[in-house]
Amino acid sequence: MREFSRSLPMSLLRAREAVMRQFRPSLRNHGLTEQQWRILRALTAVETIEVTELARTAFLLGPSLSRILRDLEARQLVERKTAEADQRRAVVSISAKGLKLIEAVAPTSEAIYAEITRRFGARRLSELQDMLAALEQGLADMEGADRDDGEE
Amino acid sequence: MREFSRSLPMSLLRAREAVMRQFRPSLRNHGLTEQQWRILRALTAVETIEVTELARTAFLLGPSLSRILRDLEARQLVERKTAEADQRRAVVSISAKGLKLIEAVAPTSEAIYAEITRRFGARRLSELQDMLAALEQGLADMEGADRDDGEE
DNA sequence: GGAAGATGATTAACATGTTAAGTGTTTTTG
DNA sequence: CAAAAACACTTAACATGTTAATCATCTTCC
Numbered sequence: 018m019r020e021f022s023r024s025l026p027m028s029l030l031r032a033r034e035a036v037m038r039q040f041r042p043s044l045r046n047h048g049l050t051e052q053q054w055r056i057l058r059a060l061t062a063v064e065t066i067e068v069t070e071l072a073r074t075a076f077l078l079g080p081s082l083s084r085i086l087r088d089l090e091a092r093q094l095v096e097r098k099t100a101e102a103d104q105r106r107a108v109v110s111i112s113a114k115g116l117k118l119i120e121a122v123a124p125t126s127e128a129i130y131a132e133i134t135r136r137f138g139a140r141r142l143s144e145l146q147d148m149l150a151a152l153e154q155g156l157a158d159m160e161g162a163d164r165d166d167g168e169e
Numbered sequence: 170m171r172e173f174s175r176s177l178p179m180s181l182l183r184a185r186e187a188v189m190r191q192f193r194p195s196l197r198n199h200g201l202t203e204q205q206w207r208i209l210r211a212l213t214a215v216e217t218i219e220v221t222e223l224a225r226t227a228f229l230l231g232p233s234l235s236r237i238l239r240d241l242e243a244r245q246l247v248e249r250k251t252a253e254a255d256q257r258r259a260v261v262s263i264s265a266k267g268l269k270l271i272e273a274v275a276p277t278s279e280a281i282y283a284e285i286t287r288r289f290g291a292r293r294l295s296e297l298q299d300m301l302a303a304l305e306q307g308l309a310d311m312e313g314a315d316r317d318d319g320e321e
Numbered sequence: 322g323g324a325a326g327a328t329g330a331t332t333a334a335c336a337t338g339t340t341a342a343g344t345g346t347t348t349t350t351g
Numbered sequence: 352c353a354a355a356a357a358c359a360c361t362t363a364a365c366a367t368g369t370t371a372a373t374c375a376t377c378t379t380c381c
Contacts, residue, residue, distance in 0.1 A: 026189055026353080031228060039235055059173055083332080105377065121354075142177065145301075219359085
């Protein structure tokens with residue numbers, strides 16, 4: 018079998034961890050987790066957004082997002098209200114306090130990202146991202162066959 | 170600020186999720202999580218291994234590994250005993266039952282990996298892994314500066 | 322228009338990620 | 352050699368990942 022530590026999932030996991038390790042201390046200094054930061058960042062790009070769409074954008078599962086939104090709302094970093102047309106849906110937006118927090122974290126975050134880009138090379142980084150997108154795209158329709166025993 | 174969904178961390182996260190989504194159903198059919206599988210796989214490459222070294226190999230934090238080893242030991246998939254020379258250390262090995270489980274999962278796992286390789290291209294996959302390793306390597310010594318306010 | 326089904330969101334339950342604290346053991350060092 | 356420091360591992364506490372179940376609302380369809 019393939020040398021385990023050289024498998025694609027492990028390579029991706031280690032690379033991502035190497036990157037995130039750079040950002041976590043700064044986020045932590047501002048009382049934010051990586052996922053909370055993703056949500057706030059996603060909210061800055063829109064006026065309002067529905068929860069389901071936010072989950073897709075921030076790449077979080079529904080249950081995780083539910084919990085985090087509850088906390089962010091309690092900390093008054095985001096605002097939430099139910100849609101008028103459809104009482105099932107909730108629309109979320111970032112608050113003034115949330116925006117201020119973003120502005121406080123952004124400079125450090127940008128500096129770290131710039132340093133990563135400098136070390137790896139902007140062109141190479143772009144190539145890497147293209148390959149990652151192609152990989153994701155290539156597997157998009159591969160779900161179907163749950164190829165295994167013990168299946169109903 | 171950079172379009173959030175195109176950031177490197179998000180690209181890595183999405184790519185990894187696209188890959189792991191292929192494997193999870195099969196592992197699940199055998200009652201294994203991704204992390205448990207990593208540990209068993211790492212154990213097949215050695216006779217015995219100390220816990221700290223296993224954490225490094227399987228890329229898990231100590232506390233996670235502690236919990237998982239407790240469960241795997243209870244399920245008799247691994248064996249553990251304290252080292253004679255140093256009572257602090259524990260050495261872990263995979264059991265016969267664990268090996269049998271590996272053998273049951275491996276064919277499906279290999280088939281999935283082969284399909285991913287086929288779709289993306291073996292050469293391209295190799296290039297991607299090289300880039301990921303270079304990225305990881307390039308950031309290895311970048312920790313130092315916790316560049317941010319609110320720091321002691 | 323009302324029951325059945327679909328949909329958006331939350332809750333539940335369990336596993337892992339993450340940091341800090343705790344517990345023995347071993348090594349260092351004065 | 353005994354106290355202090357270092358070390359290997361575990362436990363604790365809280366946040367998120369993951370799947371299943373639940374709840375309320377909305378849509379379909381007879």
